[in-house]
Amino acid sequence: MIRLILKRIALSVPLVIVVTMLTFVLNNMAPGDMAATLLQGEGSNAQYEELRVKLGLDRPVLEQYGDWLGSAAQGDLGKSFFTGESVVSLLNQRFWVSFSLVIGALILCVSVGISLGLVSALRGGFIARAVDVVSVAALIFPSFWVAIVLMSVFSVWLRWLPAVGYTPLTENPRLWFLGLILPVISVALHSITTIAKQTRDSMGDTMNRDFIRSLRACGIPERAIIFKHALRNASLPVVTVIGLVTVSAISGTVFVERVFVLPGLGSLAVEAALNSDIALLQGVTVYFTLLIIAVNLIVDLSYGWLNPKARVE
């Protein structure tokens, strides 16, 4: 297992390099740059050129990237061109907002999704059909649209929950929780139905296998058959889906944080891109990439735990 982890960490290095290089180059090709943002449309051409030289934007793209990579390798992600703050400290402040959002969404969609899937696999009938219909329907609605609808119903109309903003957990746990409810639901809604459907299909499949019939013939109680024997076998494809869902939840935060005005990594990424704040954008990219690599590693490790066959290889 330790070998697998080390191998993954080693493999993540080239991945981070490729992803950050792409971000760097693509951002460079986009119209507008840091100097133009700082001048805010004012100032002469000479001033603009001078600022470009001062910021080092006149050098070749790859040379700029090389500089960035060199200091990043030493743990220094630079300073935001725009605010002058250290990128690492900016990211660390914002990380916990996105982290609470993603973890909250995961807890919600895994618990509700698997329960719905189990009930529909084992009971069938109305719930099974409802899960089918709702999961297709839910795929149509993007998370930012769900976010706006939830906000107008629960915050504007019913006034039950705060519409926007974020209260840190350390400041007021109750407000922290209330403020996260709608964003978490917006991110999770999609995934609940995806997980429910996957659980239903693979559980239905497993319950028809012969070893389940043998256990029944032994007289083992149905509850023990489901939770001790069937669920673990049925969970392999579900774990794959949970991995995919986590990745899409991470990218979903970009929209949802924007709608609910949450100071997380996602909204930071949008600001950085709009301002052409390349150092900040690179920093967010590194964080997101590392997060996704971590998610995939956890998925692979749980495969080994769930499936003895995968353990050997």
Add this chain to the structure above:
Amino acid sequence: MSANTETPLLSVRGLNVYFGPFQALKNIGFDIPTGTTLGLVGESGSGKTTIGKVILGQVKAESGSVIYDGEDITNASRSRRRGLGRDIQVVFQDPYSSLNPTRTIGQTLSEPLMMAGVTSRTDIRRRIKELLDIVGMPADTADRYPFEFSGGQRQRVAVARAVIAKPRLVVCDEPVSALDLSVQAQVLNLLNDLQRELSVSFLFISHDLTVVRHVSHRTIVLYKGEIVEEGDGAQIQDAPQHAYTRTLLAAAPVPDPARQREKRQRWREMRQAQLNT
């Protein structure tokens, strides 16, 4: 073939099973005396597996009765079924799906023992070792996972699981159909040995009369949910009375090209005659 005069271990009377409007079993009746094997032969869809499921309580019968050791278990309650699990066991066709892939062989084998009330770990371990030895599996099998074994080996483990808690009846649903010929013979011999040692009864379900003849004391032939012929294995194979049995026999291939060609021709004619009626 002994014990015919005593009360049979299992006796099935007037069994009718419907799947919606379709009648899967029509008026089925047979006895399995203690320590004997009843062969149940028929083609796919003839209802042979359904008979096994009714005995195991996994399919509901419309009418008729299943009497186990003098007790009517046709509509046994859940808790009674749990108790019966110790006495009536099952071996399935597919050795790849009949063992839980996420549990070691030892864990799988301990399940029926624990249900039978054996709680001491050393007792369980000793019994598992004994059984693995009887079915001819290496001693370290208990700590390994199903994927490390071949189909034939897994089927031996499935047989071990079925008999480990000393049941009185084992329903074998096509237990050798998924195996190579040489491995088939090994598993069939294993079943014969186990019967002699444990005096367990078998309901042996198969589509292959030759296999059934090898293990059964009595054989019944099932066609479209009805029993069309009954007798001892040799008698049915050598002097089949019913037209369907003859077709079934002619359908099984023989390892001689000339005889096979002849047999094939005969089978075609019989099949045609059946279709015409």
